[in-house]
Amino acid sequence: xxxxxxxxxxxxxxxxxxxxxxxxxxxxxxxxxxxxxxxxxxxxxxxxxxxxxxxxxxxxxxxxxxxxxxxxxxxxxxxxxxxxxxxxxxxxxxxxxxxxxxxxxxxxxxxxxxxxxxxxxxxxxxxxxxxxxxxxxxxxxxxxxxxxxxxxxxxxxxxxxxxxxxxxxxxxxxxxxxxxxxxxxxxxxxxxxxxxxxxxxxxxxxxxxxxxxxxxxxxxxxxxxxxxxxxxxxxxxxxxxxxxxxxxxxxxxxxxxxxxxxxxxxxxxxx
Amino acid sequence: xxxxxxxxxxxxxxxxxxxxxxxxxxxxxxxxxxxxxxxxxxxxxxxxxxxxxxxxxxxxxxxxxxxxxxxxxxxxxxxxxxxxxxxxxxxxxxxxxxxxxxxxxxxxxxxxxxxxxxxxxxxxxxxxxxxxxxxxxxxxxxxxxxxxxxxxxxxxxxxxxxxxxxxxxxxxxxxxxxxxxxxxxxxxxxxxxxxxxxxxxxxxxxxxxxxxxxxxxxxxxxxxxxxxxxxxxxxxxxxxxxxxxxxxxxxxxxxxxxxxxxxxxxxxxxxxxxxxxxxxxxxxxx
Numbered sequence: 001x002x003x004x005x006x007x008x009x010x011x012x013x014x015x016x017x018x019x020x021x022x023x024x025x026x027x028x029x030x031x032x033x034x035x036x037x038x039x040x041x042x043x044x045x046x047x048x049x050x051x052x053x054x055x056x057x058x059x060x061x062x063x064x065x066x067x068x069x070x071x072x073x074x075x076x077x078x079x080x081x082x083x084x085x086x087x088x089x090x091x092x093x094x095x096x097x098x099x100x101x102x103x104x105x106x107x108x109x110x111x112x113x114x115x116x117x118x119x120x121x122x123x124x125x126x127x128x129x130x131x132x133x134x135x136x137x138x139x140x141x142x143x144x145x146x147x148x149x150x151x152x153x154x155x156x157x158x159x160x161x162x163x164x165x166x167x168x169x170x171x172x173x174x175x176x177x178x179x180x181x182x183x184x185x186x187x188x189x190x191x192x193x194x195x196x197x198x199x200x201x202x203x204x205x206x207x208x209x210x211x212x213x214x215x216x217x218x219x220x221x222x223x224x225x226x227x228x229x230x231x232x233x234x235x236x237x238x239x240x241x242x243x244x245x246x247x248x249x250x251x252x253x254x255x256x257x258x259x260x261x262x263x264x265x266x267x268x269x270x271x
Numbered sequence: 272x273x274x275x276x277x278x279x280x281x282x283x284x285x286x287x288x289x290x291x292x293x294x295x296x297x298x299x300x301x302x303x304x305x306x307x308x309x310x311x312x313x314x315x316x317x318x319x320x321x322x323x324x325x326x327x328x329x330x331x332x333x334x335x336x337x338x339x340x341x342x343x344x345x346x347x348x349x350x351x352x353x354x355x356x357x358x359x360x361x362x363x364x365x366x367x368x369x370x371x372x373x374x375x376x377x378x379x380x381x382x383x384x385x386x387x388x389x390x391x392x393x394x395x396x397x398x399x400x401x402x403x404x405x406x407x408x409x410x411x412x413x414x415x416x417x418x419x420x421x422x423x424x425x426x427x428x429x430x431x432x433x434x435x436x437x438x439x440x441x442x443x444x445x446x447x448x449x450x451x452x453x454x455x456x457x458x459x460x461x462x463x464x465x466x467x468x469x470x471x472x473x474x475x476x477x478x479x480x481x482x483x484x485x486x487x488x489x490x491x492x493x494x495x496x497x498x499x500x501x502x503x504x505x506x507x508x509x510x511x512x513x514x515x516x517x518x519x520x521x522x523x524x525x526x527x528x529x530x531x532x533x534x535x536x537x538x539x540x541x542x543x544x545x546x547x548x549x550x551x552x553x554x555x556x557x
Contacts, residue, residue: 133373165373168415214368221369224329224361225429226353226385236380236393 011128015060018129021245022138028252029126035259036115036122044262045114051255052122061128066121073120077113084109136161141239154230162218170211177206272437272469273305273328273359278337280323280492297323299492300337305471307436310463312480312500313473315489316514321473324489325441328471329361342436357386360430362440366422375417375425376401376410382433393432400431403466404458420451424458431462437469438462444476452476477504477518481539488513505537520544 017025036048056063088105095101127135140157147153178188181202188199280298283291297320305311315321326332327339330346339346341355360382363369372378376397383393401407404424414422423443430438440459444452456479462468472479480486486503488496490513496503504510504517507525516522524538524547533551538544 131373133377161373162371165371165414169367217363217365217368218371220331221361221363222371222381224331224356224363225371225382225433226356227381228353228385232387233384234387234389234393236377236384236390236397238390 009127010131011061011065013060015058015129016244017055017059017125019244020129020248021239021241022130022134023142023239023241024245024248024252025126025130026135026138026142028248029123031252031256032122033119035256036119038259038263040111040263042111044259045111045118047258047262048118049114052118052125055125056121059125059129061125066124066128069124070117070120073116077116080116081109081113084112132164133161136164137235137237137239152230154233158230166211166214169214170207173210174203174207177203272307272309272342273303273471274340275301275303275324275327276338276340277302278324278327278339279335280320280327280332281335282323296492298327301489301492301494302337303487303494303497305437305469307469308463308467309469309484310460310482311469311471312483312486313471313489314475314477314480314486314503314515316475319489320492321489322441325361325439325471325473328437328439329359330355331361353386357433358435359437359439360433360435362423362426362430362438362443364442364445366419366426366446369426370414370422370429373413374410375406375412375414378414378425379410379428379432382429386433396432396434397428400428401425403431403462404428405454418451419447420454423447423451423455427455427458427462431466431468435468437471439471439473441473442475443472444474444479452479456482475515477516477521481518488515500539501537504539507536 032048032052039045039048056066085101085105085108086099088102088108090102090104092100093103093106130138136157139160140153143151143153143156178186181199182188186199186202187195188203190196190199278298278301279296281294281296284293284295286292299320301320301324313321313324323332327334327346328341330339330341330352333346342358344351344355344358346355370378371381379397379400380393383396388396397410398407401410404427406421406424406428409417409421409425414425417425427438427440427443438459443459444455447455456472459470459472460482463470472483474480481500481504483500486496486498486500487494488503488510495513496506496509504521507517507522510517517525518539520541520543521538524534524544525536528534528536534544534547538547
């Protein structure tokens with residue numbers, strides 16, 4: 001039932017963006033999200049969009065595939081636009097019953113829509129080009145300074161990667177339990193919302209029990225293989241910056257500088 | 272290699288409030304010796320204490336009384352804990368619940384990573400171990416895409432990569448289909464013969480125990496029978512008392528013998544039985 005979600009999934013292909021160090025991609029995505037809120041004009045958004053689409057071009061991920069993923073947030077996008085459109089005070093353009101569309105509201109709504117779309121596409125580009133494993137490795141490495149503050153960075157990363165490993169297994173299990181319940185007359189097809197929620201109880205209880213049992217087994221298997229937390233551990237695939245990663249950081253910096261410049265330099269002929 | 276002396280293990284039972292209400296004796300005065308390079312099979316029906324015994328060999332459980340030595344290391348000594356776990360690797364029953372990595376090669380590297388092996392050495396170990404169990408061409412695959420037998424062989428590779436002297440397999444074939452079962456047993460046998468790793472196989476498939484050097488049968492926390500496979504399986508009635516089967520061929524030989532044919536007890540393979548029957552046929556003709 002989760003098969004049609006393309007948002008946030010890894011897209012297997014080979015490209016410059018796929019080969020980049022995952023740390024660069026995480027930092028880059030964060031910088032990109034911040035840049036979207038730094039710029040505040042349509043020229044700025046044009047620069048942001050150009051940058052993003054160049055990146056998509058470099059990633060070898062089909063644009064159609066990314067846009068299809070956007071359907072998941074369409075409703076969210078429309079609601080945000082509606083709120084901005086109708087609830088911003090200012091110079092009234094149109095009145096529909098008790099709703100007023102203002103000039104400022106219109107400009108806000110359009111800007112918000114652009115911002116949100118670019119933000120979602122930008123961050124999904126990261127997950128499309130980075131495997132979950134690389135992501136957890138990168139998060140562990142980037143958060144490493146927090147170890148001094150006694151944040152269990154390694155443990156957090158390990159939990160994330162185990163969670164990712166068990167998603168398909170638990171999905172399969174859900175499917176199995178569902179079929180077993182259907183065979184005994186359970187109704188998962190009902191359109192009635194309350195019935196639907198009620199039918200989830202006999203599904204979730206066995207699922208939780210089995211998840212706990214699995215967790216117990218896995219903990220023992222990890223201990224049997226000498227797992228004792230992050231201390232003294234070596235890495236099979238350590239993250240090492242290559243030349244292209246330094247280049248990527250430089251490009252990011254340049255892009256960010258342009259965004260700040262657009263914000264600071266007043267261009268009178270633009271909104 | 273492994274020496275167990277007068278081992279007793281009690282599980283503490285708790286009532287609904289979590290207060291101890293009694294104990295269950297899972298292992299009762301067990302002593303046994305395993306020499307290096309042996310292939311040992313431990314048999315027993317459910318609840319006979321065989322899995323509890325296995326967990327003692329890897330220092331996942333500790334003796335209530337008595338002692339366990341792995342390669343001369345006392346499992347009660349906490350400072351030796353990780354050395355014991357590295358010396359005696361463990362393969363569990365459910366392959367899904369012991370694979371940690373999302374890619375086969377990463378899972379095999381998990382043990383060496385924990386031991387602090389340098390990166391290049393890890394890759395070397397991973398390659399060797401995957402080749403040993405015949406899973407090298409699957410190294411980039413996700414474990415979720417493998418069959419049960421393949422997953423279990425990956426688990427074995429994960430243990431071999433830690434360079435253990437002994438591998439304890441706790442019903443590794445219980446959840447597999449017949450062909451997966453055969454592959455896993457073949458891999459275990461190969462490790463025993465070629466790498467000289469001591470194997471302790473816990474199973475309830477009698478056919479798997481035939482190849483062992485020595486068989487122990489557990490019942491009610493005690494060792495009820497021990498000896499070579501032939502010695503153990505020739506006592507068909509005793510095995511049945513313990514709610515255990517003997518291999519089908521052995522049973523057939525036993526039943527034919529009871530009907531008056533001159534067949535020795537403790538036939539273990541089909542070839543053996545057919546040889547004996549052919550000889551009998553020849554004898555009848557003459």
